[in-house]
């Protein structure tokens with residue numbers, strides 16, 4: 001992975017920079033000891049590591065603003081970091097960069113039931129928000145599997161999803177407002193407690209911007225009343241085609257389940273050995289379908305889905321009858337990653353999205369590729385919205401297995417794009433998929449996206465080297481090549 | 496008067512923008528012109544008519560995704576969707592009703608590109624999100640005369656910056672979309688509305704709050720003062736002789752019946768109850784969606800749309816109506832206020848909003864008001880500066896609908 005050339009001048013000034021940061025954040029908020037810095041070397045994508053030049057952990061927006069002002073004035077790069085659970089290397093440090101951690105921003109500022117929102121600092125965990133409003137029957141809908149650890153600021157930066165986003169949307173559909181600090185230290189509020197922000201939807205582009213546009217220092221999210229009931233259904237099939245048909249059948253029927261997940265044989269076996277969720281072991285594909293809402297509706301839809309499933313050849317069907325049972329069904333799915341971690345020394349998790357109609361073709365290709373690369377692959381899959389998570393199993397201690405795994409992963413993502421899908425459904429581009437962006441976007445597409453970056457951070461000091469494979473200088477991006485002359489389109493209709 | 500350009504494909508569109516750019520000729524970009532009187536009144540002579548870039552390119556009902564050329568008439572998309580019992584869940588507002596006096600119907604005026612560029616969502620906004628939440632991807636020509644795309648054709652995608660959000664509500668000032676992909680959803684099987692009669696505004700807001708905060712999955716909550724309710728085409732609403740607060744539930748039949756019953760219990764302490772079923776419920780919410788109650792008000796009435804924190808709705812509306820003979824209609828559980836007031840009193844509206852209170856959009860007004868009063872809420876100075884930089888990242892010479900969104904970029 002090639003990162004921007006570290007700036008030797010900046011590295012040479014390290015001591016001075018540390019002092020300046022200590023002036024802004026007194027006490028233990030500046031970490032400069034080499035052994036302490038190693039804790040920040042990577043995020044959830046641990047195959048990539050880089051010790052940061054220094055870590056700073058501010059506690060107030062004013063401190064964030066002062067840090068950025070200082071770094072901006074001195075040409076120092078900054079990498080924002082939440083909880084460090086990201087799976088695409090978005091928070092991978094830079095050798096000549098300041099890692100700005102938001103871990104101390106861990107307060108919920110306001111719970112506002114009359115406007116159905118919570119105002120939180122970015123370091124509050126995803127689950128922390130749901131927990132804070134549970135006593136009134138509310139929750140925050142997007143639920144990444146990492147929800148006990150990941151930060152709401154990281155969720156906004158990655159536009160994270162979860163198993164319930166088919167019905168309830170991704171982070172972007174559940175954020176009402178943010179306060180961000182731009183690289184020059186300016187503090188800006190986007191949105192608020194109202195639904196439409198007005199003007200350009202800058203909140204919409206900051207969400208999912210992977211720390212490239214600004215440092216998020218406050219988040220206002222929508223909260224929802226918990227559904228009155230929820231029941232889950234386990235459906236087993238002899239082939240993934242049948243399971244895929246069943247997913248299509250459910251949606252064609254006008255049913256949008258709260259969750260609609262699929263696991264293949266490898267994933268079923270790995271999780272069942274680990275969690276004992278009671279999954280059938282003699283099926284090729286398992287669906288978990290969750291229906292939520294009023295009891296009558298849930299019971300009715302469970303019947304309808306069972307009927308659709310049997311029409312698609314389901315060989316196994318079991319509906320949860322108690323809340324404990326429902327949670328057990330999910331425990332398997334939610335622990336799929338660690339379960340796979342048990343059967344393989346290492347694994348990487350891919351995250352492409354495909355049109356669902358391509359599912360059986362893609363799964364067939366995956367098992368061919370798995371044979372070609374000589375690496376096992378387990379699939380868990382947000383089936384409702386076509387978001388695949390192939391887990392590639394490898395052993396980093398075996399020569400060239402990491403390289404083979406990465407090549408296999410890249411080929412999977414290229415396949416996703418080739419069948420009409422995208423590189424990443426929820427984990428972000430980061431450094432991991434950065435060099436694959438050209439599979440999906442032309443040079444002009446990416447340049448236009450980067451011009452947006454220039455509007456926020458013209459010196460490209462905020463999280464450079466992430467998302468876009470080529471760093472263009474903003475002055476260069478702004479140049480225009482206008483073809484002057486006569487009408488170049490004699491046949492353009494006009495009247 | 497220059498001839499209007501009417502490209503028939505993306506290449507011709509690129510040529511047209513390139514030509515305008517090379518001569519620095521500003522373009523007035525429009526689809527079917529249904530919203531030509533929305534936004535800042537600007538005089539841009541050179542038209543760019545998008546209506547020939549029309550047609551649905553792909554629609555897979557079980558993928559919940561539809562791709563169309565940007566100039567495709569909305570009604571064409573709506574009828575294709577309804578054949579498969581699907582719809583755009585955010586209930587696009589048909590602004591033609593108050594802008595052009597059209598009768599409310601299930602077939603909206605305008606093109607899909609224009610709908611996205613304006614970005615107005617209806618009553619179901621509180622449950623299913625707005626226009627911005629349903630745009631999955633697009634292709635467009637920037638003001639730099641370059642073709643680019645963003646997003647994709649699948650429901651879940653975080654690859655690169657989400658420029659689709661930026662297109663929604665940008666009033667065609669950043670790029671001319673040639674193709675758009677939207678998310679669609681099944682039409683709920685059944686819809687029912689509980690009406691509460693005779694509530695004054697603060698109580699109505701409290702009733703809506705109780706309903707929306709309940710677990711009964713309310714999909715819309717609106718309040719009409721008596722004078723507005725009286726103009727409804729739905730007999731139970733018009734005939735009530737009182738203010739009407741309305742709460743809608745949708746879904747499978749049995750579920751709707753149960754939730755409706757629960758809502759009646761919840762709302763009974765607030766006042767007299769009535770119920771609207773399928774057809775009437777649909778008709779009523781189409782009226783609310785389009786604010787059709789003011790379809791035929793005199794031309795010196797200005798119409799505004801305010802997006803505010805729901806808990807502030809009653810206070811803000813009262814501050815305005817107290818000052819002048821304004822009528823206020825609440826949607827989104829109090830988070831959306833439609834206002835009709837005499838145009839001489841327009842200054843009151845934005846003065847009633849504090850900085851954290853959201854924003855006010857001038858929807859309909861006489862030309863003289865539209866040339867002097869910013870149609871879209873003036874952003875704070877720092878936000879205005881950032882917005883200008885964003886505009887010039889896409890359209891550095893300001894050739895696309897200059898001034899239509901923010902008067903300052905007309906300069």
Ligand SMILES: Cc1cc2nc3c(=O)[nH]c(=O)nc-3n(C[C@H](O)[C@H](O)[C@H](O)COP(=O)(O)OP(=O)(O)OC[C@H]3O[C@@H](n4cnc5c(N)ncnc54)[C@H](O)[C@@H]3O)c2cc1C
Nearest residue numbers: 082083084085086090144145151153154157160161211216
């Ligand atoms: C076991 C496991 C399961 C997971 N499951 C899911 C899942 O189901 N769905 C899903 O979507 N993701 C999942 N993830 C990925 C990850 O948890 C999410 O991407 C999460 O949102 C990252 O949050 P974080 O606080 O850890 O951010 P970090 O990893 O610290 O940072 C992520 C990115 O956001 C930026 N950033 C962080 N905070 C800020 C801020 N305040 N301001 C500006 N930029 C910031 C960083 O620069 C970086 O680019 C999973 C991860 C793990 C380890």
